Amino acid sequence: EAQVTQNPRYLxxxxxxxxxxxxxxxxxxxxxxxxxxDPGLGxxxxxxxxxxxxxxxxxxxxxxKVSRKEKRNFPLILESPSPNxxxxxxxxxSTPGEQFFGPGTRLTVL
Amino acid sequence: xxxxxxxxxxxxxxxxxxxxLRCNYSSSVPPYLFWYVQYPNQGLQLLLKYTSAATLVKGxxxxxxxxxxxxxxFHLTKPSAHMSDAAEYFCAVSHTGTASKLTFGTGTRLxxxx
Numbered sequence: 550e551a552q553v554t555q556n557p558r559y560l561x562x563x564x565x566x567x568x569x570x571x572x573x574x575x576x577x578x579x580x581x582x583x584x585x586x587d588p589g590l591g592x593x594x595x596x597x598x599x600x601x602x603x604x605x606x607x608x609x610x611x612x613x614k615v616s617r618k619e620k621r622n623f624p625l626i627l628e629s630p631s632p633n634x635x636x637x638x639x640x641x642x643s644t645p646g647e648q649f650f651g652p653g654t655r656l657t658v659l
Numbered sequence: 660x661x662x663x664x665x666x667x668x669x670x671x672x673x674x675x676x677x678x679x680l681r682c683n684y685s686s687s688v689p690p691y692l693f694w695y696v697q698y699p700n701q702g703l704q705l706l707l708k709y710t711s712a713a714t715l716v717k718g719x720x721x722x723x724x725x726x727x728x729x730x731x732x733f734h735l736t737k738p739s740a741h742m743s744d745a746a747e748y749f750c751a752v753s754h755t756g757t758a759s760k761l762t763f764g765t766g767t768r769l770x771x772x773x
Contacts, residue, residue, distance in 0.1 A: 553702075580759040589668065591749060591765040592703075599759075639702060645757035646710070650695075650702035 551576045553651035555640050561657045562630055570625045570654050572640030580643045581623040582607070583615065585636040586653075592639065598623055630658040663752050665764035673772050678722075678737040680767045682750035685731060691753035692733040693761065694724055698746045706748070708758070709733060720744070745771045 553574045562568055574581065582597040584607075594607030598617040612634055614626040623642075627634060635658050640651040666681040684690055691710050695703040707718025714726040720743075724735045733750060747768045751761040 582760075584763075589765055591665075592763040594760070597760065641703075643757075643759045645759065647705050647708070647758045648703075648761060650704075652702045653700075 551649070553640055553642055553649050555638075555651040555654050557654060558652065559655050561659065563659050564631055565629050568627050568630060568656075570627075570638060570640075570656070572623045572625065572651060573621050574623075574640075574642040574649070575621065576642060576644075576649065577620065578642035578644060578649075579620070581617070582641045582643070582648070583613070583623070583625045584639045584641065585609065586639060587636050595625070595638075630656075632658050634658050663750050663762055663764035665748075665750050665767050667767055668765065669768045669770065671770040671772060672740045674742055675739050678735070678740045678744065678769065680735040680748050680750075680769065682724075682733045682735065682764060683731050684733060684750070684752045686752055686754075688754075691758065692724075692726060693751040693753070693758065694718065694722070694733075694735050695749045695751060695763075696720075696746050697749065697766075703749065706735070740769075740771045742771050742773075745769055 556571045579600045583595040584592040586592050593609045596615040598604040638654045641648045664683045693708045694706040697703050707716045709726045717723045722737045747766050749766050750764040
């Protein structure tokens with residue numbers, strides 16, 4: 550089954566404790582993205598990647614890092630999480646015609 | 660810069676009534692436009708998309724949308740609401756002529772009542 554998977558689905562952590570949210574797709578897509586979803590703000594793009602080793606900032610990159618060492622994986626790294634990064638995070642991979650979204654990761658930073 | 664405005668953060672309709680969710684866009688290039696649906700505790704699913712072919716686009720679950728360049732609109736409609744349509748709906752515009760980089764609206768939560 551074609552899909553985008555994210556782990557973990559839920560995470561509660563404390564300020565300053567480094568964490569990684571993994572994202573993997575099995576559709577051989579070149580383009581992948583990370584979004585955060587906040588009430589009243591919709592989805593905002595954090596980072597995107599056009600291919601292996603090619604990444605760029607989206608609209609809200611501050612406080613996040615990404616890497617793309619393999620085509621299928623695109624992890625999101627929070628080196629020093631802060632409470633304002635409490636949010637619902639979505640990974641997506643895309644063809645030119647459609648983006649496919651993962652199920653989301655709900656992150657709470659205390 | 661490209662942007663999307665969704666009028667109405669919450670819309671409530673009765674079961675069987677017309678659903679109309681509004682989306683206006685701004686774009687400096689011919690836009691690609693999308694509607695996504697998000698059911699509770701799930702990711703986003705594509706409902707339909709406009710990519711410069713037919714201006715009336717039909718999607719899944721009986722939804723359709725009409726691209727009106729003169730009004731810079733791409734409103735989503737469904738003739739008869741069903742309880743299962745209760746969800747959050749997002750309009751999105753493409754910067755690049757593909758689905759790879761999208762700017763999303765703030766979303767409209769649809770409530771369907773008996």
